[in-house]
Amino acid sequence: MPEALLKLREIDKHFGPVQALYHVNLDLPAGQVxxxxxxxxxxxxxxxxxxxxxxxxxxxxxxxxxxxxxIRSARDAAALGIETVYQDLALADxxxxxxxxxxxxxxxxxxxxxEDSMERAAAxxxxxxxxxxVRSIRQPVASLSGGQRQSVxxxxxxxxxxxxALLDEPTAALGVVQTRMVLDLIRRLRDRGLAVMVISHNxxxxxxxxxxxxxxxxxxxxxxxxxxxxxxQSTVEYMTTGSSGGRPVxxxxxxxxxxxx
Amino acid sequence: xxxxxxxxxxTMEVAPDLTAAAEVDEVPSEILAQSLGEYLRGWWARVxxxxxxxLPVVLATVVVAITFEILTPENAFLRPSNVxxxxxxxxxxxxxxxxxxVVLLIGEIDLSIGSVSLLGGVxxxxxxxxxxxxxxxxxxxxxxxxxxxxxxxLQGSLVAxxxxxxxxxxxxxxxxxxxxxxxxxxxxxxxxxxxxxVPNQSVIYNLVQGFIDPVAGWxxxxxxxxxxxxxxxxxASARRRSxxxxxxxxLTVIRIALLAAVGIGVVALSDINRANIGTIAGVPWVxxxxxxxxxxxxxxxxxxxxxxxxxxxxGNPEAARRAGVSLPAIRTWVFVLSSVTAGTAGILLGSFxxxxxSTNTADPGQLVLYAVAxxxxxxxxxxxxxxxxxHGVLGGLVIGGIAYGMALLGLAAQWEYIVTGAVLLGxxxxxxxxxxxxxxxxxxxx
Numbered sequence: 001m002p003e004a005l006l007k008l009r010e011i012d013k014h015f016g017p018v019q020a021l022y023h024v025n026l027d028l029p030a031g032q033v034x035x036x037x038x039x040x041x042x043x044x045x046x047x048x049x050x051x052x053x054x055x056x057x058x059x060x061x062x063x064x065x066x067x068x069x070x071i072r073s074a075r076d077a078a079a080l081g082i083e084t085v086y087q088d089l090a091l092a093d094x095x096x097x098x099x100x101x102x103x104x105x106x107x108x109x110x111x112x113x114x115e116d117s118m119e120r121a122a123a124x125x126x127x128x129x130x131x132x133x134v135r136s137i138r139q140p141v142a143s144l145s146g147g148q149r150q151s152v153x154x155x156x157x158x159x160x161x162x163x164x165a166l167l168d169e170p171t172a173a174l175g176v177v178q179t180r181m182v183l184d185l186i187r188r189l190r191d192r193g194l195a196v197m198v199i200s201h202n203x204x205x206x207x208x209x210x211x212x213x214x215x216x217x218x219x220x221x222x223x224x225x226x227x228x229x230x231x232x233q234s235t236v237e238y239m240t241t242g243s244s245g246g247r248p249v250x251x252x253x254x255x256x257x258x259x260x261x
Numbered sequence: 262x263x264x265x266x267x268x269x270x271x272t273m274e275v276a277p278d279l280t281a282a283a284e285v286d287e288v289p290s291e292i293l294a295q296s297l298g299e300y301l302r303g304w305w306a307r308v309x310x311x312x313x314x315x316l317p318v319v320l321a322t323v324v325v326a327i328t329f330e331i332l333t334p335e336n337a338f339l340r341p342s343n344v345x346x347x348x349x350x351x352x353x354x355x356x357x358x359x360x361x362x363v364v365l366l367i368g369e370i371d372l373s374i375g376s377v378s379l380l381g382g383v384x385x386x387x388x389x390x391x392x393x394x395x396x397x398x399x400x401x402x403x404x405x406x407x408x409x410x411x412x413x414x415l416q417g418s419l420v421a422x423x424x425x426x427x428x429x430x431x432x433x434x435x436x437x438x439x440x441x442x443x444x445x446x447x448x449x450x451x452x453x454x455x456x457x458x459v460p461n462q463s464v465i466y467n468l469v470q471g472f473i474d475p476v477a478g479w480x481x482x483x484x485x486x487x488x489x490x491x492x493x494x495x496x497a498s499a500r501r502r503s504x505x506x507x508x509x510x511x512l513t514v515i516r517i518a519l520l521a522a523v524g525i526g527v528v529a530l531s532d533i534n535r536a537n538i539g540t541i542a543g544v545p546w547v548x549x550x551x552x553x554x555x556x557x558x559x560x561x562x563x564x565x566x567x568x569x570x571x572x573x574x575x576g577n578p579e580a581a582r583r584a585g586v587s588l589p590a591i592r593t594w595v596f597v598l599s600s601v602t603a604g605t606a607g608i609l610l611g612s613f614x615x616x617x618x619s620t621n622t623a624d625p626g627q628l629v630l631y632a633v634a635x636x637x638x639x640x641x642x643x644x645x646x647x648x649x650x651x652h653g654v655l656g657g658l659v660i661g662g663i664a665y666g667m668a669l670l671g672l673a674a675q676w677e678y679i680v681t682g683a684v685l686l687g688x689x690x691x692x693x694x695x696x697x698x699x700x701x702x703x704x705x706x707x
Contacts, residue, residue: 074583075585088579090577090579090580090583090584091577091580092572092573092576092577092580092581092646093576093577093646094572094575094576094646094647095569095572095573095576099569099572099573100580103569103573103580103581103584103586104581104583104584104585104586105584105585106566106569108565108566111565112560112564112565113564113565113566113569116499116500116503116505119505119506120503120505136303136506137506138506
C-alpha cells in the first residue's frame with residue numbers, strides 16, 4: 001500500500017492535567033475516506049484541531065507526503081491543502097453562495113471584486129461536485145436547507161486544490177435525503193483523490209461511506225484499519241470499552257516511526 | 262418518480278421558499294429566475310422570507326406624503342417649493358443615515374454621529390472665517406473631515422481592539438463631543454456662520470442653498486441617464502451572455518425607466534419657479550452631492566473586499582475570522598469612514614440652515630435618532646449584515662418629510678419627540694418582525 005498522504009505519529013496533547021490524546025497514530029491515505037469514531041470526550045475534536053492547526057501537539061509528529069510538518073495555524077494547514085469543515089459550518093447567512101465560497105479569498109480586478117469570474121468558478125466547483133440542487137448560486141445561504149449548507153461548506157473547503165478534507169459531523173442534524181446527498185458528496189471527494197476524514201457519531205453513515213475506520217477511546221487510538229475488518233458490533237465495543245471480543249488494543253505505531261524518519 | 266440513485270435530482274433539496282418541488286425539478290438552475298415572472302415570484306418569496314428590500318420605504322414615503330398633504334393647512338405639503346425644501350432638508354438625514362448604516366452593517370451602533378456631525382460642520386465653518394484662519398473652502402472641509410476621521414479612529418479602536426460595546430463607547434462620545442461642540446462654538450450663546458457674499462465662504466453656503474442653472478441641470482441629467490442606463494444595460498446583458506445569474510431583460514428596462522422618471526421628475530420639479538418675487542429655480546447642488554456620497558458607499562460596500570468583509574462580519578463574525586479577515590481593522594475603518602460621512606452631513610446641515618451654526622441649530626440626540634430611524638425605515642437591519650447605502654437615501658427622504666411636515670403643522674417640541682420616537686420604534690418593530698420571519702429559514706446557526 002502506498003504511503004498515506006497524512007500520517008500522525010505518537011501525538012500527545014494535554015490541557016493542564018487532562019491528557020486529551022495519548023500516543024495517537026493515524027493514517028489518512030489519499031483517495032480514501034477514513035471514519036473517525038469515538039464516544040464523547042474520546043478526543044476526536046482535539047485530534048481534528050491538531051491537524052487543522054488550531055492546537056499544537058505536545059509531542060509527536062505529523063507527516064505530509066512523508067515530510068515532517070509543523071501546522072501552527074489554520075493558514076499553515078491551508079498552505080498544505082488541509083481544509084476543515086467544522087460542525088457550525090462558518091457560513092455567513094446574509095451572503096450568497098458565491099460570496100461565502102470566496103470569503104477571504106476574493107478575486108479582484110483593479111481593486112474591484114471580480115464577481116463574474118468568482119461566480120463562474122463557484123458554479124464549476126459545485127457542478128463538478130454535482131451539488132446541483134441549489135436554485136441559484138446567488139441566493140443567500142440563509143435560504144438553504146441543512147444539507148445544502150453542508151454541501152456549500154464542503155465545496156468551499158475543497159475548491160482550493162485541497163488534498164485533505166476534515167469533516168466534523170457532516171451529517172448531524174440532517175434528514176435522510178439530505179444525509180444521502182452529503183454522503184454522495186463525500187464519495188466524490190474521495191474519487192477526486194482527496195484524503196477525507198469524517199468524524200461522526202453515526203455508525204451507519206460511517207459504514208456507508210468509509211474505506212477505513214479509526215476508533216478513539218479516552219484519547220487512545222484503539223483500532224485502525226480497513227472497514228472490512230470492522231463490523232458495527234466490534235466498532236461499538238471499541239468505542240465504549242476500548243477493546244473488542246478479546247482482540248488486543250492496536251499497539252502504538254512505534255515501529256513505523258523509524259520507517260518515515 | 263423513479264430515478265437511479267446516482268441521479269443528482271433524486272437528492273433534490275428544496276429551499277423552504279419554493280412553491281412546488283416538482284416545478285423546479287425539471288428546470289436547470291441556470292434558467293430559473295431569469296424570466297420576469299420567475300423573478301417576481303422569487304422576489305415575493307424573499308419578501309415573505311423577511312428580505313423585503315425597498316418596498317416598505319416606498320410605501321412609507323407615499324403614506325407620509327398623503328398624510329401631511331391632508332393634515333397641513335391649505336394642503337401645502339406637496340407644493341413644488343416645499344418638496345424642494347424637503348429634498349434639501351432630507352439630504353442631511355440621508356448622509357447621516359448612510360453613516361449609521363455602515364456601522365449597523367457590522368452589528369454595532371454609533372450614537373455619537375449627531376454630535377460628531379455637528380462638530381465637523383462647526384469646525385469647517387470656523388476654518389473659513391475671515392478674519393480668522395481664512396482657509397480655502399476645500400482645505401476647511403478636508404480639515405474638518407480629518408478631525409472626524411480621528412474621532413472615528415478613536416471610538417473604533419475602543420470598540421474593535423478593547424472590545425468595549427459600541428453602545429457605551431459612542432454614548433460617551435455623544436456627550437463628550439456635544440460638550441466639545443459648545444466649547445468650539447464659544448459657549449452657550451456662541452455661533453458661527455458663513456456668508457453667501459464672501460466668495461470663499463459662499464461655496465460652503467451654496468452646498469445646500471445653491472442651485473444648478475436649469476439648462477445645465479438638464480444637460481447633466483441627460484449625461485447621467487445615458488451613462489447610467491447604458492452601464493446597467495451592458496452589464497446585465499454581458500452577464501446574461503456568459504450564463505451568469507442576471508435579472509431578466511424586462512426588469513433592466515423597468516429599472517432604467519424608473520431611474521429616468523425619477524430624474525426627470527426631480528429636475529422638472531426643481532425648474533418650476535418657486536420664488537414669490539423674482540426667480541428661484543434649478544436643482545439644488547446638494548442632490549448631486551448626495552448622489553456622489555451614495556455612489557461612493559455603494560461602490561465600497563458592493564464592489565470591494567472591504568465591503569464584502571463588512572457584510573461578512575455583520576452576518577457571522579466567526580466565519581469572517583476563520584476566513585482570515587482582520588476584524589479589528591475592518592471594524593475600526595468602518596467607524597472612521599462613518600464619522601467622515603457624518604462630518605459631511607454636518608457641513609451640509611450648516612449650509613441648510615442658511616450658513617449658520619448656533620448651539621440650538623440642531624439637537625445632536627435627535628439627529629442620531631433620525632439617522633437610525635432613516636436607516637431602519639430604509640430597510641437596514643439593526644442586527645447587522647443586512648442593508649445598503651440606498652436605504653439611507655430612501656429612509657432619509659421619509660424622515661425629512663416627517664420633520665418638515667411637523668414643522669409645517671407647527672407641532673410643539675413634545676409632539677415632535679413623541680412622533681420621532683414612535684417612528685423609530687415602529688421601524689425597529691418592522692425590522693424585528695421581518696427578521697423573525699427570515700430566521701425560520703436558517704438551521705445551522707440556531
